[in-house]
Amino acid sequence: MSTTTYRSHLEQPFKTVGQGVHVSVLRRHGGQGEGMTMVFRMEKGSHAPLHSHPGGEETYLLSGKLRVGSRVLLPGDYLWTEPGEVHDGFAEEDSLFFVVLPGGIQITE
Template identity: 35%
Template sequence: MPSNALTPTNLHMDLSVKVVIDSQAQPWIASAQPEVRRKPLARQGREGGHATSIVQYRAGASFPAHNHPGGEEIFVLEGTFSDENGDYPAGTYLRNPPNTRHAPFSKDGCLLFVKLHQFQPDDLTPLVLNTHQQSWRQGYGNLEVMPLHQCGTENVALVKWPAGEVFQPHTHFGGEEILVLSGIFRDEHGSYPTGTWIRSPHLSSHTPFVDLDTVIWVKTGHL
């Protein structure tokens, strides 16, 4: 059951510090809407500021129409997310730019990865992308990459790792953020199962690898 505790403020907002959270192990926290609950990963302020969360809509849940002054970025993990503009099944990547407005709901329930108030100032293009209808491109080694978005130094993509793949040692200029969508992502610092969120700061380094087939959502250059 979700906790009745208030969503914490100023959670993991030091962007110079690496953060690793197994979201599967985190408790649910109630939101302002009874049928919507969330697992905060990073947050500034109680509501309306910088936030990264796992959000669950139960069947029939809805939110009143509202603005996103700092923009909203969503990856649908499970189920179907909807608003007055359409239905977005699992695997859909959405970007609602600053000052857009909608009234979201889910008829049968859904699970989302949500980032609020984190758009670049000149990033004003809305986007709806069903990743199940997109093509993979050849990446480094045996990796497959599906680019999702690019603005300035910020890049967002899905990356598919075949079992046994090892990536070259590298440094993250502008930082890196990962959500493990399936499998187990690994590096010399640890193992990160499905549902793990990793935020690595500017100029951090590692040598990632996998033992099992693994897919990650990844954003670079934005920290």
């Protein structure tokens, strides 16, 4: 039995989860923690509220300029956020980024 997951770019619909914030869930990890692998699009000026990740967060910025907490990410930047670290996100430019959340997300705001 194969566990390989393939999803064509044509099969990756984005869902609006906040004003100017759109997400496409590529894979749900299942099991404990409800982890996910996703792609986010944030429009310039949009804001993701304060939140944390029980299993940490991996972010890779593909395009744009994104502030995560006090850090500013540019295309090609990678950010690992420790489990439980509370932060927000702000798109200083239209931004596209890849995110892996081993333990899901908890909104704190």
